[in-house]
Amino acid sequence: MNMSRTRRERLVVIGGDAAGMSAASQARRLKGPDELEIVAFERGHFTSYSACGIPYWVGGDVTDRDRLVARTPEEHRARDIDVRLRTEVTELDLDGRRVRARDLDSGAESWTPYDKLVIATGARPVRPDLPGADAPGVHGVQTLDDGQALLDTLAGTRGRRAVVVGAGYIGVEMAEALLNRGYEVTVVNRGSEPMSTLDPDMGRLVHEAMTGLGITMVNDAEVTKILTGDDGRVRAVATQDREFPADVVVLGIGVRPETALARAAGLPLGTHGGLLTDRSMRVRGREDVWAGGDCVEVLDLVSGQERHIALGTHANKHGQVIGTNVGGGYATFPGVVGTAVSKVCDLEIARTGLREKDARRVGLRFVAVTIESTSRAGYYPNASPMTVKMLAELRTGRLLGVQIVGREGAGKRVDIAAVALTAGMTAEQMTTLDLGYAPPFSPVWDPVLVAARKAAAKVRSSTTP
Amino acid sequence: MNMSRTRRERLVVIGGDAAGMSAASQARRLKGPDELEIVAFERGHFTSYSACGIPYWVGGDVTDRDRLVARTPEEHRARDIDVRLRTEVTELDLDGRRVRARDLDSGAESWTPYDKLVIATGARPVRPDLPGADAPGVHGVQTLDDGQALLDTLAGTRGRRAVVVGAGYIGVEMAEALLNRGYEVTVVNRGSEPMSTLDPDMGRLVHEAMTGLGITMVNDAEVTKILTGDDGRVRAVATQDREFPADVVVLGIGVRPETALARAAGLPLGTHGGLLTDRSMRVRGREDVWAGGDCVEVLDLVSGQERHIALGTHANKHGQVIGTNVGGGYATFPGVVGTAVSKVCDLEIARTGLREKDARRVGLRFVAVTIESTSRAGYYPNASPMTVKMLAELRTGRLLGVQIVGREGAGKRVDIAAVALTAGMTAEQMTTLDLGYAPPFSPVWDPVLVAARKAAAKVRSSTTP
Structure with a gap:
């Protein structure tokens, strides 16, 4: 079979949230379906949603989950992007230019060839390796599915005591959310002050303000165990020297790049475990593989070193840059300076x-x-x-x-x-x-x-x- | 008489508001009273006040006039700055290094020698050369004295119809202030849209929003006359084709640099009538004369040309730079980019x-x-x-x-x-x-x-x- 010069190329995107779908959408803007086929694999139920909005949905400021979805699978499909939900990519064959994916409902696996590949596998929340960490009533808040599960727990729980583990952005935002839902909130924090993205003297101000809001702040506390009751549900969070009764526990300890696939395929990872790219968001040393969003490391323009930052605004920019380059244009992402903003009440x-x-x-x-x-x-x-x-x-x-x-x-x-x-x-x-x-x-x-x-x-x- | 090397120098400052008193205060920080005598002439009753705050005082957001005063004459005097209120400088003798000043209450005049001179004479509001422009009930809002006079008029006037002439920052802020005081407000504007510091398409949005607030906006209207009643007080504002009944009129047409003294003394003025300085805020061609605040022109870093901007934040920076240089330090003011922000409700x-x-x-x-x-x-x-x-x-x-x-x-x-x-x-x-x-x-x-x-x-x- 001759490769015709007019053969349609196929772009495969792994991950259907901000970076992946921004890349797909921008590539589609530049190249129509007769030039470029786009297939996007997403293991969850949703595409292009605002993970950053989950605390406000849980807290009740946003009443409708669908409002967090910027673009549904149907909307993407209407733009000739073949979104395959509940489909997890399990292997990358870079030499063979193909990915293996499993339908999570049927269990069926198959290989899909690509000409160009975008890895946007996101991040996974750090789950402490502790007894009880998977008990009912213990929740992460990384995905819309996580948020829905937490809301279901809140609706089905009579007790009003919530413990948030971690006092970074997710932790303090979830503290606000649970406060808004009428919970007594305790935040258990490993560091000396909340918001370790600040210096401790500034974190101290956050500590004082959160205490003023009625949140119980516990610093310098390492969670050692999640205790469950006779019904198997969470009943308390134990630290080295205390126990905090809990009807619901939210884990907001942070996230790590989700790069198991990339690692297995031998792609270059940095010291934070994220994929390393060049300025065009192409994976270093690869001609036909791009990566962006929460699974990559980015250059910190102030320190001159790579760091990992999981944030929707970067993911969207990465996707825009990748999509432009994949689509035959030219764009670069020069790096970050590490800006973040948050609020508690x-x-x-x-x-x-x-x-x-x-x-x-x-x-x-x-x-x-x-x-x-x-x-x-x-x-x-x-x-x-x-x-x-x-x-x-x-x-x-x-x-x-x-x-x-x-x-x-x-x-x-x-x-x-x-x-x-x-x-x-x-x-x-x-x-x-x-x-x-x-x-x-x-x-x-x-x-x-x-x-x-x-x-x-x-x-x-x-x-x- | 020998000039001793330890002779105390005298700094004379003309103008007791932001630029002048910032310069005086900063110079005092760097040089004590044994090294530097500081005399400041101010023709009004106040020093170091926020002229930008006057609309909010008139509107009732700020209830106490004294809150607009950052530093009183007494506070300056406690820092060994000899503030002379109600004293107007009437002549500069640059060759003789002295200024002539008149006590506005007694009428007495006298010369004061200086070693270093700071000109911070501010701006004067444009008053239309129209019949009736000086009638009772017609007010500018440039100084605290102006603001007090307007408030006295509002307190003594039963009618609730206010006409604001001009739709720049002062005009729209005064429209809000009078609206807050319960007046029916009409804004008469010479331009095609309010806020001529914006392009007309953006000014249009301001127009629509102000109309939505219940303000009557009249564009493309030239005021031809201020009409007075039998009592000599204002009763209406006339344009080329209409009359707008008015119980009170506020003039917010803009300001010009107050540089009559400087002009008479032969100091260099720009095309906007403001003093021209170098980067250290020294008047061009002069060794011992500085100028800052609303009486100078500033370099626009975007256009590369001088412009005139009357704004407290610039005046404070100028004063800081002048005071540092007069005090023996080094500082420069590189220019502006023309930033301004305002609100109407x-x-x-x-x-x-x-x-x-x-x-x-x-x-x-x-x-x-x-x-x-x-x-x-x-x-x-x-x-x-x-x-x-x-x-x-x-x-x-x-x-x-x-x-x-x-x-x-x-x-x-x-x-x-x-x-x-x-x-x-x-x-x-x-x-x-x-x-x-x-x-x-x-x-x-x-x-x-x-x-x-x-x-x-x-x-x-x-x-x-």
């Missing part, structure tokens, strides 16, 4: 760039300053307090990171620092940034400018040789 | 960089795109619509300007573009900015990223040779 938490320990780890010396200011002019109604911490490199004065804890108007201010980090600005340069000012929006010196002034002064006055 | 309006006509005027060709998005993830409660317009240069793709009209969460997003403009980023570079994302804060593609994607695509697809 009215507390807003944001960070970008390096924490103190990140900077030390990569050999950067720095000054750190912390300032207090307000979201609006001090005399304007509802001006709320805000704490801004800023790190700048010694000698160069280059911005290294910003952390913000405050109320309304605090969180998205981190974007100022995110752009400044991307541009490689110094704290001194930031002091004269022309930021939006009017009394309802900012003090006459925006809190970020106040931090920049203090950081720049500290860089200047440093006597480190 | 819950409508937020923001802009930075160049409008279409600004770009054309300086010879820049560009693409312009407009997108609609939301402040939060679409499924999250209170996600509010937002319109973002972006201009990017043809060929280079360099960001030229952004305008945003929306509700809560819209205004301060302009800071993303302000930093990107300062850094000289292209729209394409902006598409991968790592901005804060979580459903309560942003859609997975921040509205600014959506605009950047569309602008970048339009730059790429342009066929202009």
Whole structure:
């Protein structure tokens, strides 16, 4: 059989959420079905949904699960993307350019050849290897299926005591969600303060605010066992020295790249277990394999090293870049600066760039300053307090990171620092940034400018040789 | 008499508001009273107050005038700054290094020598040269004294019809203030749409929203006369073809640099009538004279030309820079990108960089795109619509300007573009900015990223040779 020049190519996508389906959709925009066949395998029931929205669905802010779905399988199929749900890819044959997939309902397996492959297998939640971790009433919140299972448990449970294990983004967002559902919430946290993506002094502010909301915060606590009752359901979470009664337990310990398939196929993985790609999101050393979303490592533009960040906004950008390249265009993903924003009730938490320990780890010396200011002019109604911490490199004065804890108007201010980090600005340069000012929006010196002034002064006055 | 090397120098500051008193305070921080004497002349009753806060005081959001005063004359005097209120400088003798000042209460005049001079004479509101413009009931809102006079009028007036002349920042903010006070508000505007600091298509959105708030918007209207009643008080505002009954009239037409003194002394003025300074805020060609705040022109970093912007945040930065340099340190003000943010009730309006006509005027060709998005993830409660317009240069793709009209969460997003403009980023570079994302804060593609994607695509697809 001759390979005709007009032979239709086949793109196979593994993973039907943000990165995978963004890639498929963008490739479809650039190449019609007569040029490119697109097959997408998804082991769950849903495509293109907002995993980041699950806490708000569980908490009741979002009442309809379907609202979290940006594009259904049917909508993808209407665009000639062959979505195969409940179908898990079990093996990659890179030399043979084919993937083996299993229909999870029938158990049937078959091979599907590809010309181009996109790996978007996402991340899997860390599940502690503990007795009882799989008991009824213990839930992760990684997928829509997880969220539905948790909501079913909440609906069927009379007790009102919830224990959240982990105090990162998922942990604090789930604490809010369960508080909104009327639960007594205890957060059990291994670290010295919640939100280990912040420095501990800023995490302390989160701790205090969460306590103020009526959440019981337990720090420096290692979960040793999940205790079950006679009915086999969870009844408590045990740490090294205490027991916390629980009618429901949510695990929010973090996620790891889901790269078992890639590892088995010999694809290059980084130190965090994620796939390594080039700037075009092509897997390093491969011509015809791309990867994006929660299963890859990304370049941290501040530290110059790879890191793993599971976040929908990156996954969407990766998918866009991959789809453009697969579709014959040109696009790149240069990297991240590590921006994240979250909230617990009215507390807003944001960070970008390096924490103190990140900077030390990569050999950067720095000054750190912390300032207090307000979201609006001090005399304007509802001006709320805000704490801004800023790190700048010694000698160069280059911005290294910003952390913000405050109320309304605090969180998205981190974007100022995110752009400044991307541009490689110094704290001194930031002091004269022309930021939006009017009394309802900012003090006459925006809190970020106040931090920049203090950081720049500290860089200047440093006597480190 | 020998000039001792330890002779105390004298700094004279003309103007006791943001720029002047920031300069005085910063100079004092660096040099004690044994090294530097500081004399500040202010013709009004107040120092260091927020003129930007006046609309919110008039509107009742701020109940106490004193809250608008950041630092009183007494507080400045406690820091050894000799503040002389109700004292107007009437002449500069630059060769003799002295200023003549008149005590406005006694009428006494005297000369004060200086070693260093700071000119911070601010701006004066444009008052139309019209019959009736000085009638009782017609008010500007430039100074605290103006604000108090307006409040006195409101308290003494039974009628509830207010006409605001001008639909720029002051105009729309005063419309909100008078609405909050229970007035029927008519805004008479010379331009085709309100907010001429936006392009007309974006101004149109402001127009519609203000109409929706119950404000009567009259565009393309030139005020020809202010009509007074038998009592001599204002009774109506007349345009070329109509009359608008008015119990109170607020003039918010704009301001011009107050540089009569500087002009008489032969100091260099720009095309907008403002003083021209170098990067250290020293008046060009002068060794010992600095100027800052609303009386100077500033370099627009996007257009490369000088412009005049009366805004407290710039005045404070100028003062900080001047005070540092006068005090023997080193600081510069590199320029502005033209960021401004404002609100009318819950409508937020923001802009930075160049409008279409600004770009054309300086010879820049560009693409312009407009997108609609939301402040939060679409499924999250209170996600509010937002319109973002972006201009990017043809060929280079360099960001030229952004305008945003929306509700809560819209205004301060302009800071993303302000930093990107300062850094000289292209729209394409902006598409991968790592901005804060979580459903309560942003859609997975921040509205600014959506605009950047569309602008970048339009730059790429342009066929202009």
